[in-house]
Amino acid sequence: MKTRVRIVLLSCALGSWFFFGCAAGRRSEPLRGSLDVSNPKVAHGQVVFMNQCDKCHPGGDAGLGPSLNNKPLPGFLLGFQARHGMGAMPAFDKEELPQTDLDDVVAYLKALRRNG
Numbered sequence: 001m002k003t004r005v006r007i008v009l010l011s012c013a014l015g016s017w018f019f020f021g022c023a024a025g026r027r028s029e030p031l032r033g034s035l036d037v038s039n040p041k042v043a044h045g046q047v048v049f050m051n052q053c054d055k056c057h058p059g060g061d062a063g064l065g066p067s068l069n070n071k072p073l074p075g076f077l078l079g080f081q082a083r084h085g086m087g088a089m090p091a092f093d094k095e096e097l098p099q100t101d102l103d104d105v106v107a108y109l110k111a112l113r114r115n116g
């Protein structure tokens with residue numbers, strides 16, 4: 001009887017270690033693999049994105065706005081949407097988002113998409 005209790009306890013402990021271990025690993029490890037930011041346009045685009053877009057499109061995923069990392073939208077349309085806005089998405093004028101910044105955001109979004 002005692003051994004049986006011990007086995008049950010042991011398997012519980014092992015089970016939860018396995019379960020939580022996996023869950024924790026899953027959470028800390030990005031599912032898509034890390035983004036290659038060796039391209040300076042992509043790296044800068046990521047910074048601009050974090051400042052301007054991430055609050056509604058967190059990490060390119062859906063938030064208040066739809067996800068951007070799984071859309072086959074061509075670059076000029078990504079840029080057009082940011083410049084002109086649509087529905088609940090605000091427009092970003094050239095003061096707020098200079099053309100080079102916008103180009104870099106588009107480069108970043110394309111890199112995200114290649115990555116996913």
Ligand code: HEC
Pocket residue numbers: 049052053054055056057064065066067068071073077078079081082086087088089090092097105
């Ligand atoms: C205040 C929240 C908000 C911010 C900030 C924001 N967006 Fe959006 N975005 C939205 C919403 C909401 C939509 C959906 C608009 C609609 O179709 O009505 C959207 C849609 C889009 C789309 C079209 C996606 C599709 O599926 O058609 C693109 C591309 C996009 N946003 C890019 C950007 C970029 C780039 C930035 C940063 C420069 C940005 N967004 C910042 C809220 C936001």
